[in-house]
Amino acid sequence: MKVRFKGKEYQAEGGSTVLDFLARMEGVEEDRLIAARLNGREVDLSSPLEEGSLELITWEDEEGKEIYRHTASHVMAQAVMELFPGTKLAVGPAIKDGFYYDFDLPEALSPEDLPRIEQRMEEIVQRDLPLRREVVSRGEAVELFRSLGQDYKVELLEEMEGEEVTLYRQGDFVDLCRGPHLPSTGRLRHFKLLSLAGAYWKGDETRPMLQRIYGTAFDKEEDLSAYLHFLKEAERRDHRRLGRELDLFSFHEEAGPGVVFYHPRGAVLRGIIEDFLKEEHRKRGYQMVVTPHLFRGRLWHESGHMDYYRENMYVFEKDGMEYVVKPMNCPGHVLIYKTRPRSYRDLPLKFFELGTVYRYERSGVLHGLLRVRGFTQDDAHIFCREDQLREQVEECLEFAFYSLRTFGFRDFEVFLSTRPEKSVGSDELWERATFALRDSLVELGIPFQVDPGEGVFYGPKIDVKLKDAIGRLWQGPTVQADFNLPERFNLQYTGRDNRPHRPVVIHRVVLAGIERFYGVLLEHYAGELPPWLAPVQVVVVPIADRHLDYANRVREALERAGIRVEVDDDRETVSMKVRRAQLQKIPFTLVVGDRETEGGTVSVRDRAGRDVRGVPLQEFTVKVAKMVEERVTTADWEG
């Protein structure tokens, strides 16, 4: 039979396996092979060869990593079964950067068990057990897993369609699995178990809680250590730690979870972000508004929030009246819209607010600044005609990208989220809104993915996710088209025809929740904020007491140029003061002693430790002021 491989056609014998064939091919390293793609299907190396086209799957392919890690999850499952007899297996897929397996265990695992399990995995690797694929009828499989007491597998089988299923066996271990897999457990090289977690069976909180073990596996040792290094790096950048170390913000048990206290330095950074937003919105024709935090419940019934969002709202009663702490700003903006008749000539009308909202979040989900209960959005509502929708959405997206780039983010991923199950409004309205968003993205040439069912209850949305310095994605701007809100509140404008018309509302945020953005920003820069964002931009270090006067003159000169500067006048050594400034991640440290005092200069040390002496004060001031003005994203003194 004929087999096509890498553009050439080969004659192959019947009855041979994929591996038999590949092993004979030029440039194929047998022990690097993971699986193969035969006529478009992913198959095991041990599969029988068929006529058609054959492609390699190696570690370099995404599928290769997946298969490799999926096998790792089977090895882990076998290890757990051996160590904890009676364990019931749930599911164990490969995920981004690793794998997990969910178990129903007779006892609770503790982190100390992970090394034991890892060790047993090593042994299984040593045994070099072949992974054998087996095709059986669904009935047989049900019988097998029932006899093994594997109830979850039985449940999975009962929900599956088709009459045949595949099993994979390695030694005594058997699992229901589509495959493919590595040819044998001996092929698994570098792996590590990372953490333990609870997880509901099928992600359903009404179903049993299982124990999940997360791990990762790599082909090469250096890739594993690079990944472990990445995890360390993420920990080093943890904004919660930076917030404490840099004295930016805190949380307090006595104040309740999920509400942030910004310290003086932290408030400076927040102020810079807010000033940026106010200025940019003003430039783009937004009108700033301010609305209260507390409304009567009535408004939220009208808006639909009480029906669709109540579990997230703080609702209480006073004087027999229902009140709501606002979880969103839209109803407030609508009230302002409705204070007078609007003409088509007023549109688009763009109301912007740094609106602080409170949303009840379940206690287990709170996470530093990234997930809080009280936060401020750079929220705007654009009231426009339907024919202006696309152009307005495009403007929003451009605004968002401009802002993110200014703050130093370069890479983005864009998602279009469609109608969720729990939602208001007719199919027709949803369709129109969804198409408007899609068209804007297409018009701007922005690549995007569709996220089905992930829209908000009142409309579809575009989400922009930003990639940080170490490649993690974070939720950023969103733009939502809403035909429902205008309907509910009976919003109108007078058209050219002197008749009432219904406007469309666009909800959009640029940096989104300021708290979340703040946290992401800290992690992105690992606390080493560029000069325009750094709460303290310069620390002046006088060498001895006699240099204090000059240090203060330097400070005043810098302050006159609008630079945020402090003098470290503690009676400490220069080394100590430099160290403190470095640990505080201050962009520039100026050491001043006799030479500087005489010459009217400063010694500049930047965060990277570069040290340039004898810089004229004037030159330093101008250069830093320029860095701030230009909002550069680094703080290197030279280069």
Next chain:
RNA sequence: GCCGGUGUAGCUCAAUGGUAGAGCGUCCGCCUUGUAAGCGGUUGGUUGGAGGUUCGAUUCCUCUCACCGGCUCCA
């Protein structure tokens, strides 16, 4: 909310049922200092909170709060 873990001085962490400790920090001296820790002393704790077991609890048990890793949810 659920599963697991953790809560000891401002921070990082010791103390396995028998009087709660270290380093750093704070404060006070001395040193007047040239680019990431000068020296000495001092201060600091209802061991997250409440209850229980015990002659005795940081340690064991129950409840509760907060935090951490996840699940679910989400800006």
